[in-house]
Amino acid sequence: MCAIGLAIVTRQLVDLDFRMRFADSATRLMIAIPIFVALIHTNFVNFKTMRWALFAAIFLMLIFGYYHAVVAGDPRIRTEFTNTIPYSAFCLIFGVAFFICSYRLGGWDRVAAIIAIFGSYLALYLSQSRGVWVAGAVVSLFLLSSVFGFSRKKFFIFLFVLIAALVSAYFFSEVIRDRVVMAVSECHQFFMGQRHGSIGERLDMALVSYYIFKAYPLFGVGRDISPVLHMLHEQGLVIASVVNATDTHGELFFNAASLGVVGLLCYCAFYIGGSYPFWKAAFSQEPEAVALGKVGLASSMILFIVGFTHITLGLVMYASIYATFQGLLLSSLYKLQQMKASR
Template identity: 30%
Template sequence: MNQDTTTYPRRLAPIASLLLVLAPAVNLVWRGGTGYGFFLLLAFSLYSAWAWRHDRSYFAPWREYGWYTAAMIVPLCVVIVQQALFGYWAPHQFDPLSRFALALPLFLLLCRLPSRYLTVVGWGCALGALAASAWIVVDRPAGGWNVADRLTNSYTNAIPFGDTALLLAFLAVFTFGWDTKARPLALVVKLAALVAGGFASYFSGTRGGWIAIPVFVLLLGLQYGWFSHWKRVLISVVLLAAAAGVLLSTGNIRERVAAAGSDVTLMQRGDKDTSVGLRLQLWSASITLFERHPFYGVGKGHLERALGDLAQHGEASTQIVNERAHSDFFSAIAEMGAMGVATLLLFYVGTSVHFWRARRSDDAVIRTAACGGLAISFSTILFGLTIDVLVPIQVTVLVSLLTATFLAIIVSRRRELAADAPRV
């Protein structure tokens, strides 16, 4: 069947476009809202897959972008095999990871849509960042936001809230690269989203998530050519230094940095039961569990019980008994052993490699999608150093949807450019 504009489901394009705006926009203000959009898109994608089941080209992106396909499906398969080998049944452990596997048919549908219907996701990210900042006013405590009262919403805690707000804020700026219409309006809205999402992250006090900011800036520089001339580099460095100086001079940042320093000082004096100290103890206990269960770990969902056993035998503090290790990596080695580490690395590679290859494209839409996709994948890695990113469903559904959309934009745009190329 010809690969032209007659092959995509025209009637689904406007609906899919609307859902791609709404899904990220409501992530931090409506519990389950992103999931509803995701599953509506999934229903359309399953219908589309059935309608095109005899057209092998419809399923070609799974093969052409094999690393992505493997990254989406292998984590769920590994957990299913683990439970079968260990002889236990915990279906709730499939829930977050299933969002990645379910994104595969959704990816196929999006690949068939014109890229202009997909790039609206940038407006959804901007609206999501702006919406997150609404909590600053709507839910403001009596004494204002501080270290004790950190900004969040009613269905998550401050860390994933702040990390997600920060990601949406920067994605708003990344996606300005493909805004060819109403550019002044897009610039105003998306810069406002950057500021709003940045303030939401700031008031959430998520220290770990802030380490992603330099990476976001480097990717923005790559996308917009900030480093193409020494003058641009100089201006960029001066502006970033000024911004960093302003932020470091604010009370909230100073308090969070001082708290970390205080924790380290107390640890040196022998007090390990600080915020940083307990996290380090938790990671150390995870390493101990990995050493005792090196191949397949203690079983996904069994970390709390395993830590409880260590505490009962005096090998760990009772204060660190937790269902998660507060790090994707340490949770992986404890719960799933070497297989977990391999799966996590596959996920990181599979969600990055195709964007990395497209990052220097001459086409603005492809380059924008590639840099935005790298922002999603790199932030998932960096956020996952200090918190379990791949556990909260509102996070996994957003990451899976955005990754599928940004990669589908690259696929769709390449098809359009090939169709427009002069035939020899």
Template identity: 25%
Template structure:
């Protein structure tokens, strides 16, 4: 299928732009994302009579289902429960928009789609520089953790960490032996990692060993005994260095102190209040097991529990600080099934291609796995699927990495189309 060069290069520019500005320009990722969506919808209309254009939705059927499940379920829930809160469709609609975006991007040459990797690197470097330049007087502290004007420290640090590691995962298709590319990508790893470190987002730090294992599998660190020892030594040294820093040591000590206080009956701590919030959310699920209390109605439901003395007023919140507990409380068992379908659809096609011998496909597969695994892990302690800037980025990354796999497969099957 032939597209105008101007369309391809505009899309390439937007692929770079959207992740590059995610943490330094409010709304920037949204502008880039919807620019691409507008182009993709136009292309879909122009090719509505071309059956092969929509073939990707069937080929990657679990991805298609995963991107649609939540939106359909919430529409059905509001219809059954007779209420209308259109705001609840906002963030999750980004995943539905990822489908026409994927259909467009899969038609492009894979070399153009590699811009997404450089966009992640630019975003990680930009947020690292911003954290260094914009620090308040006295520096970033536990009382003033690194964040920006439009998000709090947790999604800020988690996203910075994801962009940092995606810079290295995508090095697999850029040629890791080129020292110039390696230098830029390693600078991105340091920049994004530094911003995450300053954010104190300890829940997101759980993904670091997962990222390390995925990188080891991608670059075959664990194949030979010598490489395994070198990789293990590097991981141990880096871990020891991080654990010895004052900020990491203090954040881990705070968590230990919270658990100790909880053990002695003091629930008025960060960990204690979060556990109570999860317990209250599970209680709501047991009382409304099928449809939940309604998407967007969690705060009111928690307020009702508090009014009847069944929960503390301190935990009344719009979200449960966990994708899982927010989902089961607001959308019940139907929502839990949709969440599992979403996670599976976001993972399975990348998992199947992780051992592909082509470095471009393998890099895209491991990049996609990094996105899916981090989404799952981050969602254990924060609502990942709520901030629009986060869902826009995740939808774009998943569509782009899957499109790289599909486009590269086509190029390998038909060398003339490269």
């Protein structure tokens, strides 16, 4: 988890650029280490007990997000401290995590799990965030497998149900239909040379990343990409609306542009290496470990998908909350393994 942060700090120091605000966000991932160390020495803090904080967070986020949307006259839920995308992404992560860990327990825990996932997907719907919608659709396969078990046959049934649900949502929800039509229209306009709108600017920033990566393939241009953006704009390669951007609006693209091949390797290490203990746990024989493994994989998948439409590890809020969440997950998994080893 720390590879990206270390790579950024090293890049800044090599450039003799001591503006560590460019490294602030990704280095927040390192707080997972002290959190992990602290939690493995406590007996009363684990994911099973702390999951109720996630339950509360889902509905607090939903209520306050809706309140701010009404006050601001915005059709999308929002807050004062961040935009809709990270807000809804974490609401989804919390809902999925609570559902996977609680549904299997039965009784009132199962009821709470259903309520939580309903609230989480309601917030997701109200966010109108297409990238998080995609993540929510994909991760729903985890939810179905948690309820009905997993096999190859069941996977294809789940996939069919998911596709049917998405098609139905498109035809019966005006909000979803409008957002999808808008995305398709903006993609078409982009390839026709009109690089405007939410999708157009994102695609333009992806092209920016390609241009920068091509020019600085090994170590990138550094996290301060503003001078390069102005240069590309003067060459007619970048539209004016993205010249003053602080990132290229996608985690993979930004790491490629700012850190080159090193950044891509660190990005892969973050997701592949960071997901390995959860992958291992998800295929273990211990039910609680399996649940924690699924939560870890699902949260990584959500962050990975959302990262293609919005900067994730490059934002302090994303990195701090995710590091805390991962520290709690990993410490709970570690304590389970220690208990099993001591039997």
